[in-house]
Amino acid sequence: MAQETELTRLRDPFAPEDIEWRVQTAGEKNGKPWARVLAYVTNRAIMDRLDEVVGPANWQNVYKEGPAGGVICGLSVRVARSDGTSEWVTKWDGAENSDVEPVKGGLSNSMKRAAVQWGLGRYLYDLEEGWAQVHDGGRFSAKTKDGKWFKWDPPTMPEWALPKAQVASVDQLARIDALLSQVRNAKVAGGIRKRVAEGLTRAAADDAIRFLEARIAVETESQRAA
Known part of the structure; x- marks a missing residue:
C-alpha cells in the first residue's frame, strides 16, 4: 500500500x-x-x-x-x-x-x-x-x-523522457565530446552532436562511442595512405 x-x-x-x-x-x-x-x-x-x-x-x-x-x-x-x-x-x-x-x-x-x-x-x-x-x-x-x-x-526519446538510470553518464558524454574533437567530417560530427543534444541512453552512447572510434580509425588510415 x-x-x-x-x-x-x-x-x-x-x-x-x-x-x-x-x-x-x-x-x-x-x-x-x-x-x-x-x-x-x-x-x-x-x-x-x-x-x-x-x-x-x-x-x-x-x-x-x-x-x-x-x-x-x-x-x-x-x-x-x-x-x-x-x-x-x-x-x-x-x-x-x-x-x-x-x-x-x-x-x-x-x-x-x-x-x-x-x-x-x-x-x-x-x-x-x-x-x-x-x-x-x-x-x-x-x-x-x-x-x-x-x-x-x-x-x-529526449533525455527528460528517460529513466534516470538509463540516461548516458557524464563519463560517456565526456568520451563522446573528446572523440568528436578528432572527427574531421563535419557532417558526421554534426549528426552525433544533434543526437547528444536530443538525449542519449547509455546503450546509445556506447554505440556512438564505438562508431566514432571506428570513424577516427578510418580517417587516420586514409590520411596515412595519402
Missing part, C-alpha cells in the same frame, strides 16, 4: 522497451516515405509499475460498457492516509473497441487511458510531434496511404 506522496512515482518515465509506437499517418514526399507516430505505454509495463509502487494486492480494475459502445475502465488504488486509515480511490476512462481483436483492444486501451489519470505515461503527451526514422534497416514495417511499404524505427 502506498502513501499519497509515494504515488508520484507512478509518473516516472518508462524504459524505451516499455513504449510502443503506432503509425498515425504516413505518406510520401519527393519519392521518400514519411510517418508520424504516437507513443504508448504497454499494459504489461503499467501493471509492473503498479505492482512496484503500490503492491499487487493494492490495485485493481473493473470494466463497464461505454454509453455508446466501447469499454470504460475504472482503475482503483488503495491509498494509505497519514492517520493510519486507507481507502480505495478509483479513476475512470474509456476507449472504443479497436479494429483488430475489438473486445481485447477495447479493454487494453481503456486501461491505458485510466492509467494516465493516475499519471502513468502522462509525460508522453508532452513529447514533440513524433516522426519515424525511415530507412531500409528499420525494425518495423508500415505502408503509405498509396500502399507503398517502408521500414522505420521510433524517434529518439
Whole structure:
C-alpha cells in the first residue's frame, strides 16, 4: 500500500522497451516515405509499475460498457492516509473497441487511458510531434496511404523522457565530446552532436562511442595512405 506522496512515482518515465509506437499517418514526399507516430505505454509495463509502487494486492480494475459502445475502465488504488486509515480511490476512462481483436483492444486501451489519470505515461503527451526514422534497416514495417511499404524505427526519446538510470553518464558524454574533437567530417560530427543534444541512453552512447572510434580509425588510415 502506498502513501499519497509515494504515488508520484507512478509518473516516472518508462524504459524505451516499455513504449510502443503506432503509425498515425504516413505518406510520401519527393519519392521518400514519411510517418508520424504516437507513443504508448504497454499494459504489461503499467501493471509492473503498479505492482512496484503500490503492491499487487493494492490495485485493481473493473470494466463497464461505454454509453455508446466501447469499454470504460475504472482503475482503483488503495491509498494509505497519514492517520493510519486507507481507502480505495478509483479513476475512470474509456476507449472504443479497436479494429483488430475489438473486445481485447477495447479493454487494453481503456486501461491505458485510466492509467494516465493516475499519471502513468502522462509525460508522453508532452513529447514533440513524433516522426519515424525511415530507412531500409528499420525494425518495423508500415505502408503509405498509396500502399507503398517502408521500414522505420521510433524517434529518439529526449533525455527528460528517460529513466534516470538509463540516461548516458557524464563519463560517456565526456568520451563522446573528446572523440568528436578528432572527427574531421563535419557532417558526421554534426549528426552525433544533434543526437547528444536530443538525449542519449547509455546503450546509445556506447554505440556512438564505438562508431566514432571506428570513424577516427578510418580517417587516420586514409590520411596515412595519402
